[in-house]
Amino acid sequence: MSALAAHTPTPAPAGGDEFHTRRNGKMAFLLMLPGLLWLGLFFVLPLYQLFEVSLQSRYPGYPGYYYRDLNFHNYAQALTDYAPHFARSFGYAGLATFFAFVLAYPLAYAMAFKAGKWRGLMMICVIAPFFTSFILRTFAWSQILADEGFVVRFLNFFHLLPSEHIINTPVAVIAGLTYNFLPFMVLPIYASLERADARVIEAGGDLYANGFTTFRTVTLPMSMPGVLAGTLLTFIPAAGDFVNMELLGPQRGKMVGNVINDQFLTVPGGYPIAAALSFTLMAAILILVFLYVRRFGTEELV
Numbered sequence: 001m002s003a004l005a006a007h008t009p010t011p012a013p014a015g016g017d018e019f020h021t022r023r024n025g026k027m028a029f030l031l032m033l034p035g036l037l038w039l040g041l042f043f044v045l046p047l048y049q050l051f052e053v054s055l056q057s058r059y060p061g062y063p064g065y066y067y068r069d070l071n072f073h074n075y076a077q078a079l080t081d082y083a084p085h086f087a088r089s090f091g092y093a094g095l096a097t098f099f100a101f102v103l104a105y106p107l108a109y110a111m112a113f114k115a116g117k118w119r120g121l122m123m124i125c126v127i128a129p130f131f132t133s134f135i136l137r138t139f140a141w142s143q144i145l146a147d148e149g150f151v152v153r154f155l156n157f158f159h160l161l162p163s164e165h166i167i168n169t170p171v172a173v174i175a176g177l178t179y180n181f182l183p184f185m186v187l188p189i190y191a192s193l194e195r196a197d198a199r200v201i202e203a204g205g206d207l208y209a210n211g212f213t214t215f216r217t218v219t220l221p222m223s224m225p226g227v228l229a230g231t232l233l234t235f236i237p238a239a240g241d242f243v244n245m246e247l248l249g250p251q252r253g254k255m256v257g258n259v260i261n262d263q264f265l266t267v268p269g270g271y272p273i274a275a276a277l278s279f280t281l282m283a284a285i286l287i288l289v290f291l292y293v294r295r296f297g298t299e300e301l302v
Helices: 002-006 016-054 073-081 083-114 116-131 134-144 150-157 170-195 198-206 211-222 224-240 243-248 256-265 271-296
Strands: none
Touching: 016 271, 073 083, 073 271, 083 116, 083 170, 083 224, 083 256, 083 271, 116 170, 134 170, 134 243, 170 211, 170 224, 170 243, 198 211, 211 224, 224 256, 224 271, 243 256, 256 271
């Protein structure tokens, strides 16, 4: 009995678990601290300064000068004078996101289930555009869609272009947005499909479901986290883009990103309007994303 008592472990102090919890919490905070400092210095602080600028007013009769104020009329002007630009931006971004999804899903499905030994090569082809500049890729797209390019000549040969050109049209802008942001759609969908259990998909055939029913009831729901992430990663930057419109689009009818760029760089005293447009665009995107995630999101993302 004495030997048994000697080997009986002594109970841990009552406050041991609490001590370890506090230590783990401090360690987690220390690990997050560099990232928090970075976000605070290069995101929160500039965002606050931009908000201050959005409420400033111009000096009457002195273009290019403005003073600190609480001028909420800048936001009213952003919503009224530039409403068509917001509608155009969201329309182009929505169409580009839809076309990117139509192109990306079959490609991601083939990479996940059909590619075999070619999967690595297909992955390189998807991410290869990232090796070059965004602007350079858009310049190249302007050459592809130029009036003397093979695309326009091919379509005109079959009389498929009523205006006989594509460049400097909304079609060129949507095509450029779709091309530039297509990898952001492919990669999340591929990641979701690659993690999917093939046995669950095969079970649909074992239960006498045809291919379309299996895809609709099994494969597509399993890939929805990737679809949701891909649509967000495509729509959000496309809505604020101005490079594709500047290089591929018509001279009239700009997107809101082009208006912000012009107000910041070319319009004297345009900083308050540009800042108000930036905050309005950000708020509109956040609202649309919230509604989209609430409607189509999964438990992991809601």
